[in-house]
Amino acid sequence: MPGGGWHLVRRMEESMRILLVYATVEGQTRKIADHVAERLSGGGNDVTQIDATDVHKAPDASAFDVAIVAAPVHIGTFPAQLRRFVEKNSATLMARPGAFVSVSLTAASADESEIAELDQIVEKFSQETGWWPVSIHNAAGALKYTEYDFFRRWMLKRIARKEGGPTDTNRDHEFTDWVALDKFVDEFVAQAPHVAGKI
Ligand SMILES: Cc1cc2nc3c(=O)[nH]c(=O)nc-3n(C[C@H](O)[C@H](O)[C@H](O)COP(=O)(O)O)c2cc1C
Numbered sequence: 501m502p503g504g505g506w507h508l509v510r511r512m513e514e515s516m517r518i519l520l521v522y523a524t525v526e527g528q529t530r531k532i533a534d535h536v537a538e539r540l541s542g543g544g545n546d547v548t549q550i551d552a553t554d555v556h557k558a559p560d561a562s563a564f565d566v567a568i569v570a571a572p573v574h575i576g577t578f579p580a581q582l583r584r585f586v587e588k589n590s591a592t593l594m595a596r597p598g599a600f601v602s603v604s605l606t607a608a609s610a611d612e613s614e615i616a617e618l619d620q621i622v623e624k625f626s627q628e629t630g631w632w633p634v635s636i637h638n639a640a641g642a643l644k645y646t647e648y649d650f651f652r653r654w655m656l657k658r659i660a661r662k663e664g665g666p667t668d669t670n671r672d673h674e675f676t677d678w679v680a681l682d683k684f685v686d687e688f689v690a691q692a693p694h695v696a697g698k699i
Pocket residue numbers: 523524525526527528529530572573574575576577603604605606607640641642643644652656
């Protein structure tokens with residue numbers, strides 16, 4: 501049937517090979533990476549998900565069409581393993597359109613100067629690693645009070661109090677806006693073929 505054939509061609513054109521690299525300290529960025537992988541695979545894409553803590557080499561650029569990197573901010577920077585991975589593989593990553601999902605508590609802030617600080621953290625990351633993503637999304641993370649040791653709980657509670665965030669340490673608090681994350685990822689993947697060759 502002509503209709504069926506057309507549908508097949510369209511689907512094949514839209515299907516992308518996506519490299520998804522992440523690192524996590526407390527687990528929220530893994531949850532975000534798993535969610536993104538599931539959504540993109542469900543949309544017919546081929547996703548290769550890598551934890552930069554375990555894997556140190558990216559696949560050849562010929563094996564993927566776009567790259568998405570996700571990492572959490574911990575004390576003003578991203579995890580060392582993730583930074584090393586991106587630095588070591590920057591040439592491979594730069595060969596394809598890239599998107600960065602920066603996960604932090606600050607992303608939940610309404611204060612513009614705090615968001616500007618996040619932009620600087622990402623800018624510094626790009627300068628140090630040599631990887632310049634075409635799209636950046638600030639995703640709010642989580643406060644996992646029940647999993648922190650005494651010192652972390654104390655520190656994060658202090659930060660939360662200062663920011664007007666939740667200080668009930670008997671439970672965890674998740675701030676991730678899943679709808680905004682989906683929108684960012686969908687738009688990036690839809691636009692990426694048109695970005696190729698321009699970076
Ligand atoms: C020790 C520690 C330090 C943190 N430092 C920052 C920070 O400097 N800026 C920020 O916005 N969020 C900070 N956060 C919040 C994390 O970015 C947030 O909890 C995120 O969800 C952690 O992601 P992960 O679970 O993937 O490690 C910090 C969290 C912890 C536990």
